[in-house]
Amino acid sequence: MAFIFYLNILFKSPSALAYANKSTLLNPPLISLFINHWYLILIFFLTILLLVLLIVYERKKHKRLRMVLESQNKEIVQQNEEIECQRDNLTEVNKEIYKKNIDILAQSEYLSKLNDQLKRKNSEIIGQRNELEKLSMVAKFTNNAILITNGEGEILWVNDAFTRIYGYTVDEFIAERGSNLKNVCSDFEICKLIETCLSTKKPITYNAEVFCLDGNKIWIQTSLTPVLNPDGSIKNVIAIDSDISALKDAEKNLISLGDEIYSQATEIMKQRDEITIQRDNLSTLNTELQQKNEEISAQHDYLVELNAELQQKNEEIIAQRDELEKTQSRLIQSEKMVSLGVLTAGIAHEINNPINFVYAGVNSITRDFEDLMQVINIINSYKAGDNAQEFLNIIEAKKQEYGFVEAIEAVNQTLKDISIGAERTAEIVEGLRNFSRSEREEWGSVNLHKTLDGVLLLLRNKYKNSIEVIKDYDPSINQVDGKAGKLNQAFMNIIANAIDAIDEKGVITVKTKKKGNSIIVSIIDTGKGIPKNVLSKIFDPFFTTKDIGKGVGLGLSITFGIIQEHTGTIEVTSNIGKGTEFLITLPEFQNLV
Amino acid sequence: MQKYTVLYVDDEEINLRVFRNTFRRDFNILTAQSAMEGIKLLQTNVVNIVITDQRMPEITGVEFLKMINDMFPQIPPNRLMLSGFSKTEDIDKAFQNYKLFQFILKPWDAEELKAIIINAIDHGAER
16 A cells, blocks of 8 residues: 555645645545546556566577577687688798898899999999090190100100191101101200110100201190009000290399399399398287377377367357456456545545645645744854844844744644654555555455554545544454455445445444454444345346446456455345445464465 | 735635635634525625635525525625536526626635736725
8 A cells, every 4th residue: 555655645746745744545535536546557567567568578589589699609709710721821932022122122222333333334334425525626736735645655646736837747857857756856965864764664854955846946845744554564655745935034033134144133132131131030029019190190189179179169258258358357347447436536635635734734844944044044053153132132033033942833733643644645545555456456454453444544535524434443453365456446436335324424444353263344334224125136247226327237346256266155144224235254364385 | 905805615624724824914803614604704704805615515506696696785796606627507507696796616826816816996985
């Protein structure tokens, strides 16, 4: 039942399975299932039966078939053995055939070699034939007479050139000279040579003079070459004659020339030997020199090129520099002239006053002296025995008359005034001299305070009416290394500007101070001050706030240059309406090399 | 013979002294170191001639001459100017307007100047 149940599960719907899960095998729905499908179960059993029958049949069939195959196999094995037997026989036959084959190959190789030999022989023969053709051509066309004899020297053959040279045909020749080479020559020495050739069997060459058919004599060069048999005996002799008459003539000329040349040559040789030695020395020297020369030449070319370039540039630069120098000196000069122009009026006034002290003073003293002389003359006229009291009265009267006391006083005073005048004049001249020193002045020791005083003196006339100058000098300052004229100019520019900055009344303070190795010069004015936008430009060349003609704007730029040249610094501070201070710092000692 | 009275104004004391020493025998000499001092002297003295420097602090020679012209019309019209430097436009004006008689350059020569002074005084007296 369980089996059918499971079959049902296999064939039936899931609902049957669902029931099975409830473990109620005999429940009414399952029974009804079996009853409803009995035919299916019948079909199933019938099918199984059929399959078993089929299998039994197939197995019997196979057994029969295998027996047939086994008998067939035995036959095949038998046949196979037979075939093997035949194969062994065939192998034997094959071996024999192989051996025969090798024999045939050997024969074939031999034949091939033979063929090659034949081919070689053939090409040799062809070569020999070509050679013969060439030789024949040579014999026919050469300008040399060729003669062939046998071993005894009997003439066998001559070429065409023979007839061309000697004029004889071979028959004519033999008829006249005989048939043997040994006898054809009239010259005994030559005949001997020919015999030697035949006996020694070695080639010889000789020159000889021989007669032609027309009776002319010609020079020939003959080469005799014996051709030997294998046994060493002479087979043939080949004679080749060349016409060397032209050569002989030339030779004669050459010989005579040669003799001359020889004597000269020996002389020359001697000289040459000497020269050779010298030349060898010179040659090595020359090679060295040449090498150096080439190097130098190359360098020279390069230098010449470079030089030309440099020269051109140099000229340009010099021209530019000259132009600049001219411009610069013109500008500096013009600025100086402007400063000088401003000064001149004052200086003239300033210098004419002290000169006046001297000039008028001398006049004054002269007059006083005249008056004094009146009294002195009286005094000098006193003689011994004169009444002293009376004389004193006269002198007193004269003193009154000529204002003696007044005159003495005036003379004293005037002498002092003259002295002052002379001193002041000298000071002004000194100041001017500093100002006008040359551009290329030397470094030296400069008395700073004197310089400042000199500048103030020169400018006195510009400021004396309205400006008070306060000098605050540091007494520990003595000398400063520098260029007097230039420092003078620098201070002049700054102080002149300070004076110009003061419109009506004001004060200029010139202060000096020593700080370590530095000297500080401060020039302070109570003028109108410099606006900020102008302050940055005051040292620029050509910057000026003055009217045209009063300055080209180089003053402070020159001053700046001068202070720089002295490795100093210059600073400016300014307040509008209050004044300006120029602070100049200079090293006390210059590092002059 | 009565001496002429000369007023000489110059800011340089030495100029004044030398002038006085030179001409003390010839003239009655008054000196002043500034225009204002000169004005004061003119107020208290009779003066025959005024000699002045041009370039002086505060009041220049030309300005001084103008002041005299305005303040003392009775003084004879002869003035001399002594200066260290050449004439200027101001000075030219002084000739026309302020009775300037002659312009003299320093340094001066005693004899020449004496002659000029006398000539100037005489010239003024003729007017």
